[in-house]
Each structure stands twice: as structure tokens, then as C-alpha cells.
Amino acid sequence: MLEVSGISKSFGGFRAVSNVSLTVATRQIAAVIGPNGAGKSTLFNLITGHLRPDSGTVRLDGRDITGAPPYRICRMGIGRSFQRTNIFPQLTVFENLQAAFLVHHRRGRNFWTRADTLYRDDTAALLASVGLTGYERTVAGTLSYGNQKQLELGLALASGPAVLLLDEPTAGMSATETHETIGLLERIAAERALTLLFTEHDMDVVFSIAQKIAVLHQGQIIAEGRPAEVRGDPEVRRVYLGQGLAHAQ
Amino acid sequence: MTAEATATVLPRAAAAATALRRRAVFSRIPWTLIIFLLMATVPWVGSRYDTFLAAQITIDALFAVSLNLLLGTTGLISFGHVAYFGVGAYVCGILMKTYGVAFYLAFPAAGLGAALFALIAGYFCVRLIKLYFAMLTLAFSQIVWAIAYKWNDVTGGDQGLPEIPYPHLDWMSAIPGCGDLSIGARFYLLTLLLVAVSLAIVHRVVRSPFGRVLTTIRDNPERAAFLGINVRLYQLAAFVVAGGLAGLAGALYGIFSRGVFADYVFWSKSAEIVIMTILGGTGYFWGPPVGAAALVWLNQVITDYTQYWSFVLGAILLALLFGFPGGIVGGLDLLWQRLKRLRNA
Numbered sequence: 001m002l003e004v005s006g007i008s009k010s011f012g013g014f015r016a017v018s019n020v021s022l023t024v025a026t027r028q029i030a031a032v033i034g035p036n037g038a039g040k041s042t043l044f045n046l047i048t049g050h051l052r053p054d055s056g057t058v059r060l061d062g063r064d065i066t067g068a069p070p071y072r073i074c075r076m077g078i079g080r081s082f083q084r085t086n087i088f089p090q091l092t093v094f095e096n097l098q099a100a101f102l103v104h105h106r107r108g109r110n111f112w113t114r115a116d117t118l119y120r121d122d123t124a125a126l127l128a129s130v131g132l133t134g135y136e137r138t139v140a141g142t143l144s145y146g147n148q149k150q151l152e153l154g155l156a157l158a159s160g161p162a163v164l165l166l167d168e169p170t171a172g173m174s175a176t177e178t179h180e181t182i183g184l185l186e187r188i189a190a191e192r193a194l195t196l197l198f199t200e201h202d203m204d205v206v207f208s209i210a211q212k213i214a215v216l217h218q219g220q221i222i223a224e225g226r227p228a229e230v231r232g233d234p235e236v237r238r239v240y241l242g243q244g245l246a247h248a249q
Numbered sequence: 250m251t252a253e254a255t256a257t258v259l260p261r262a263a264a265a266a267t268a269l270r271r272r273a274v275f276s277r278i279p280w281t282l283i284i285f286l287l288m289a290t291v292p293w294v295g296s297r298y299d300t301f302l303a304a305q306i307t308i309d310a311l312f313a314v315s316l317n318l319l320l321g322t323t324g325l326i327s328f329g330h331v332a333y334f335g336v337g338a339y340v341c342g343i344l345m346k347t348y349g350v351a352f353y354l355a356f357p358a359a360g361l362g363a364a365l366f367a368l369i370a371g372y373f374c375v376r377l378i379k380l381y382f383a384m385l386t387l388a389f390s391q392i393v394w395a396i397a398y399k400w401n402d403v404t405g406g407d408q409g410l411p412e413i414p415y416p417h418l419d420w421m422s423a424i425p426g427c428g429d430l431s432i433g434a435r436f437y438l439l440t441l442l443l444v445a446v447s448l449a450i451v452h453r454v455v456r457s458p459f460g461r462v463l464t465t466i467r468d469n470p471e472r473a474a475f476l477g478i479n480v481r482l483y484q485l486a487a488f489v490v491a492g493g494l495a496g497l498a499g500a501l502y503g504i505f506s507r508g509v510f511a512d513y514v515f516w517s518k519s520a521e522i523v524i525m526t527i528l529g530g531t532g533y534f535w536g537p538p539v540g541a542a543a544l545v546w547l548n549q550v551i552t553d554y555t556q557y558w559s560f561v562l563g564a565i566l567l568a569l570l571f572g573f574p575g576g577i578v579g580g581l582d583l584l585w586q587r588l589k590r591l592r593n594a
Binding site for chain 2: 050070071079087088090100102104111112114158
């Protein structure tokens with residue numbers, strides 16, 4: 001279970017995230033939505049240790065992880081993907097995921113074994129799971145955008161996280177790619193019993209898979225609950241007027 | 250499949266198989282061993298001056314490879330790598346000359362001393378990123394230079410430490426053919442052997458899980474951190490290993506050039522080694538040694554014709570950066586790939 005309570009962050013005089021509390025239950029699929037600049041990415045960065053909150057706490061299964069560095073938070077079982085695709089562009093697809101396994105199994109201090117020979121089966125299985133079989137030897141930076149997103153998901157999964165944070169997993173994708181990605185996410189979340197928290201612009205995506213939705217507006221949560229409740233909320237309707245929520249029904 | 254299709258597919262498959270076999274044969278040739286053996290024949294087939302150049306190339310190769318562990322593998326730009334080279338040279342030189350310590354102890358001590366200094370400097374450097382990191386490495390190297398220049402009692406100050414003794418190499422007389430070699434030639438052979446062993450170890454390390462982690466940091470430190478990597482710690486480890494290796498190169502260089510002087514640690518030497526590494530190609534393990542050989546050789550050839558060595562070097566570097574951003578080895582690799590495609594087409 002992921003619990004964010006009363007978290008705030010200001011940049012200069014600007015309150016990017018203001019007293020936000022959010023709980024995601026184990027194995028729940030939750031979405032944070034809101035207009036551009038609402039503070040979604042800042043909230044994610046606060047949870048994953050990329051930013052240190054001014055106040056408030058983040059707990060993972062009751063354990064306080066507030067302000068721990070990203071690499072620690074990752075080891076504690078939170079995986080994440082980034083809004084801008086974030087892979088290792090000069091390594092091959094295989095090397096990308098293999099590196100993630102090496103790190104997860106704490107092999108980084110091994111100075112002598114040939115890295116090529118380790119975790120080959122795990123890597124191949126994960127590549128198949130995110131739909132990248134056949135791309136093993138492709139240099140990651142030359143992959144199509146959609147494939148890079150798949151690879152990034154693979155990187156996030158390699159550390160075997162309990163909670164996965166995805167920042168706009170379908171941003172910039174075509175309708176077909178979006179559809180495939182959602183299918184992939186649902187399948188993987190079910191297979192791995194993941195707790196999923198994601199941000200998304202596409203309301204179709206949000207309402208098709210989220211079990212819980214929190215609406216962020218100007219750094220504050222203005223509504224939270226099951227999709228049907230959020231959809232009917234007058235404040236949400238006001239903020240999102242003409243932004244596709246009506247269409248999503 | 251029709252008979253016609255079979256007729257066209259079969260020769261193509263056969264050609265592909267031949268190409269594969271040829272490639273396999275090519276890559277199975279122990280190139281590094283051949284080059285090592287060729288280098289080892291220099292004292293017999295070449296002049297004294299050739300041996301001098303070969304020694305210079307060998308030492309610079311190790312120095313450049315140590316820098317490339319930062320530049321090409323970890324993605325850290327150091328403008329002060331000469332500091333660790335210098336610390337190694339002084340540690341080895343002082344131990345051998347002032348305290349009469351045997352080379353076989355002074356040499357590893359030089360590596361350890363340089364690594365220790367890299368640990369201290371690196372502790373501060375890895376807290377900064379990119380250009381700030383580079384500037385701090387430069388600052389530390391200028392500190393080393395200032396100490397070397399001013400601490401007369403230990404470093405000899407601006408007089409330096411001349412006449413560092415050669416190691417005991419009498420045992421080489423027992424090797425057939427080595428009996429007539431001068432002490433300089435013998436020291437070159439020892440240098441070649443020590444550098445070869447060091448390079449073999451580095452080669453292994455960059456292919457280890459540790460090396461793979463370093464490449465993820467080079468490619469994307471933010472993502473690397475969120476795989477669970479303590480980025481600064483690994484950067485520091487790379488810095489220490491690179492510093493230690495540079496120290497070994499420095500120890501050899503002090504003996505090779507019969508003295509250690511403050512000039513060795515001046516920042517322009519750092520720039521030279523960065524140029525060497527980029528010239529050869531930072532993306533390849535053998536790039537820096539090739540760059541070292543090219544630079545030492547070019548220096549000789551060009552200074553025979555003109556005194557504007559720096560001008561020519563600048564022009565070559567400019568052409569290379571625009572024409573072959575992968576350096577000499579990158580350019581050769583590109584050429585090789587094109588030839589292969591032509592042959593397979």
C-alpha cells in the first residue's frame with residue numbers, strides 16, 4: 001500500500017503540490033489526472049525521491065520513505081517510467097534489460113564475470129513479456145517511440161517492483177499503440193499483482209482501466225474516488241469543461 | 250519452393266555462409282596477441298629511437314585507456330587526469346630514488362597512491378555534474394601541480410627528481426636473445442608486459458557487470474538511479490580505478506624519461522591525453538591506444554616538416570570531429586561495415 005499524506009512542494013513562490021494526500025491500496029490501479037501544470041509529475045517526483053517534499057510523508061507498506069534517494073526507493077519496491085522516454089540509448093535492447101537485472105540482483109560490484117553471460121533467460125522472458133522479442137540486438141536509441149516505451153516498461157519491471165508509477169504511459173502514441181499499451185499494462189499488472197499509479201491525458205485510457213481516480217488541479221486534489229463518482233463531480237466538470245471528459249462517457 | 254527460387258536462394262545462402270565464415274575467421278585471429286608480439290620485436294628490428302617511441306606509445310596507451318574508463322565508459326569528462334599520472338610518477342620516483350625501494354614494490358605503491366588520491370578528489374568531484382565536474386578535476390590537478398612545483402624537500406620543486414634508477418632487470422639476461430639488450434630496451438619490454446597485463450584486466454572489467462553499470466550511467470544517469478544504482482558511488486569507483494591505472498602509467502613514465510618533473514602534471518598534459526582518446530575513439534576499447542600511437546607518430550612526422558605541430562594537430566582534430574565523430578577506430582569500423590554490406594549485396 002502506498003500512502004501519501006499532506007505532501008507539499010514549492011518552487012520559489014509557486015506551490016506546485018499543496019497538501020496532497022493519496023492512498024493506493026495493494027493491487028489497485030489508480031490514476032492521477034489533471035490539466036497541464038496541475039502538479040502530476042511533481043507529485044511523482046516527490047514519491048520517487050527525485051524531489052524532496054517541503055512537508056508531508058510518503059509511506060510504502062507502512063514504512064516511511066520520505067526523502068530517500070531514488071536508488072533506495074527503487075530498491076524498496078517502487079518502479080517508475082518517465083514522461084519523456086528514459087532508456088539507455090547506446091546499449092542494445094537486450095543490454096538495457098540485462099543491466100536492470102544485474103542491478104536488481106546486486107551484481108554491480110562484480111568486476112570479473114562477463115556480464116553477457118548473466119540473467120539471459122530472465123532478460124529473454126521479460127523481453128517477451130513486454131513484446132520486444134526479436135529486437136534483442138537493436139540499439140535502443142534507434143527503436144520506434146512505441147517500442148522505446150515498451151522497453152522502458154521492461155526496465156521498470158526488471159527490479160520486480162510491488163508498486164509501479166507510470167507517467168503518461170501512452171503520451172505521443174497513435175490510437176492503435178495506445179490500445180496495445182493499455183492491454184499490455186492490464187495483463188502485466190494482473191500477472192505480477194502490481195499496484196499501479198499512473199498519470200494520463202487520455203480520458204478513454206483512464207476510465208477504461210483505473211479503479212480509482214484522483215483529480216489534481218493547481219497542486220491540490222479536488223476530487224478522489226471511483227471513476228463514476230469522479231465523473232459526476234461538478235468541480236471536476238468545471239475544471240475539465242471541454243477537455244474530453246464528457247466525451248469519455 | 251520452385252526450382253528457380255531455389256536456384257537463386259542457394260547461391261545467396263552460400264555466399265552469406267562464406268561471409269559469416271570469413272568473418273568468424275577474421276574475428277578469431279588473436280589481433281591483440283599479434284600486435285603485442287610485434288611491439289615486443291621493436292628492440293631487435295628497430296633503432297634505439299624506435300624503441301623510445303614504442304615505449305612512449307605503450308605508456309600513453311595505458312594512460313589513455315584509464316581516461317577512457319571515465320570518458321567513454323562512465324561518461325565523465327575529466328580535464329585533470331594528469332594529476333593521478335603525476336601522483337603515480339612521484340610516488341614511484343620518490344620511493345625508488347629517495348628510499349631505495351625496489352621497483353616491484355614501488356610500482357604497485359604508485360597505483361595505490363594515485364587511487365587513494367583519486368578517492369579523495371573524486372569524493373568531491375562526483376558531487377558535481379558535467380562541466381562543473383570537469384572544472385573541479387582541473388582544479389585538483391592544478392593543486393597537484395602547485396605542490397609538485399613548490400614542495401622542494403619531497404618533489405624537488407622546479408628542479409624535479411632527476412636520475413630515477415632503472416629497476417633491476419639483470420634477470421632478463423637469462424632469456425635467450427635478451428642478453429645484448431640495453432637497459433632502456435629491457436625496461437621497454439617490462440613496460441610492454443605490465444601495460445599488456447593492465448589492459449587485459451581493464452578489458453575484462455569493462456565487460457563485467459560493474460562495467461555494464463558504468464555504461465548505463467554514461468547513457469542516462471537519472472534512469473540508472475531508478476534501476477537502484479547509487480550513481481555517485483559507481484562514478485567514484487570508476488574514478489578511483491581510472492586514477493590508479495593512470496598512476497601505474499605515471500610510474501612507468503617517470504622511469505622511462507629518467508626523471509619526474511612538475512611539468513608532467515601541468516594541465517596541458519591532461520588536454521593532450523583527452524585529444525589522444527578522442528582521436529582514437531572513445532566508443533571503442535582499442536580507440537585510446539590507437540589514438541596514442543597515432544599522436545606520438547604524427548608528432549614525429551609532422552615536427553620533421555614544420556614547427557607548427559599544434560596547428561596541424563588542431564586541423565586534424567577538427568577534420569576528425571566533423572568527419573568521423575567515432576575517432577580513428579570509429580572511422581575504420583564504419584568503413585568495415587560498408588565493405589561488408591557491399592560484399593553481401
